[in-house]
Each structure stands twice: as C-alpha cells, then as structure tokens.
Amino acid sequence: MSETRRDGSPLLEASVEAHLERQMKRIGGRAFKFPPAVKGAPDRIVVFPVGRIFFVELKRPGGRLSPAQVLWHERALEMGHVVHVLDNRDQVDAFIAWANDQYVANRERDIEAIKNGYPL
Numbered sequence: 685m686s687e688t689r690r691d692g693s694p695l696l697e698a699s700v701e702a703h704l705e706r707q708m709k710r711i712g713g714r715a716f717k718f719p720p721a722v723k724g725a726p727d728r729i730v731v732f733p734v735g736r737i738f739f740v741e742l743k744r745p746g747g748r749l750s751p752a753q754v755l756w757h758e759r760a761l762e763m764g765h766v767v768h769v770l771d772n773r774d775q776v777d778a779f780i781a782w783a784n785d786q787y788v789a790n791r792e793r794d795i796e797a798i799k800n801g802y803p804l
Contacts, residue, residue, distance in 0.1 A: 694768065703773045704728065704742065707780055724752030726767045734803040735788035740779070743771040757800070 701715075712733035718725050718757045726739040739760060740752060749757070749769065757767045770776050 697742055697747065700744065700772060700776060701742045701771060702738065703729065704730070704770070704776045707776060708732075708797055711780065723758070724750065726753075726756070726796075730737045730783075732783055732787065734784060734791075736756075736783055736787055736800035737768040738779075738783060739765060741767050743769060745772045 704715050708730060714731045715728045716731065718727055718729055718739075726741045728740040728742065730738045730740045732738075733758070741749065743749075757769075760767055768779055770779055
C-alpha cells in the first residue's frame with residue numbers, strides 16, 4: 685500500500701486516522717476520538733467487536749511522539765496498558781489483525797472468567 689498521496693507528498697495523520705476508522709467499521713468495531721482533556725492522551729480508544737479495547741496514537745508516517753505523549757504512554761504502561769502507535773495504513777491493518785488474534789487466543793479463558801465471577 686502506498687504511503688504517499690497522489691501528488692507524491694507524504695500521507696497526513698488524518699489519512700491514517702481515516703483508514704483506522706474505515707477498517708474498524710468494516711469489522712464491526714469503532715475508533716472513538718479520545719477527549720482532549722489530558723495533555724498527551726492517545727488519539728483514539730479502539731473498541732473491537734470481540735471484546736477488546738485498546739489505546740491508539742496515530743501519527744503521520746515518520747511522525748514522533750511529543751514529550752507529553754511519551755509521559756502519558758509511560759504512565760499507562762506502569763498501569764499495565766499499552767498505547768499502540770501507528771503511523772501508516774499497513775500498521776493499522778497489522779494492528780487490527782493482531783488484536784483479533786489476541787481475542788481468538790484468549791476467548792475461552794475470558795468466557796470462563798466471566799462465567800465464574802472473575803476468580804483470582
């Protein structure tokens with residue numbers, strides 16, 4: 685998949701964002717815009733139809749995280765959450781495939797946990 689616009693200039697972040705939205709709708713999921721109430725928060729909360737939610741930061745190809753974003757990501761990781769940083773359409777597609785695979789791999793365990801009241 686080409687990572688440039690028709691005129692040969694690099695893709696904008698909005699193009700990567702639009703691709704994520706289209707692909708999530710295609711599989712029955714959603715990519716909600718994260719409220720900009722906290723500096724550095726990820727762009728999207730991505731909700732899969734298979735019971736998984738992820739934080740996603742979108743960048744233009746080659747784009748870098750701001751210091752506030754790096755800090756937010758570090759704090760999220762300390763709490764056991766990963767912010768997935770995607771900067772092109774191929775990464776969006778790979779992320780969606782990976783997240784769906786995670787569901788398949790953990791489905792039975794998750795169903796049992798729900799049935800049994802989340803035993804430790």
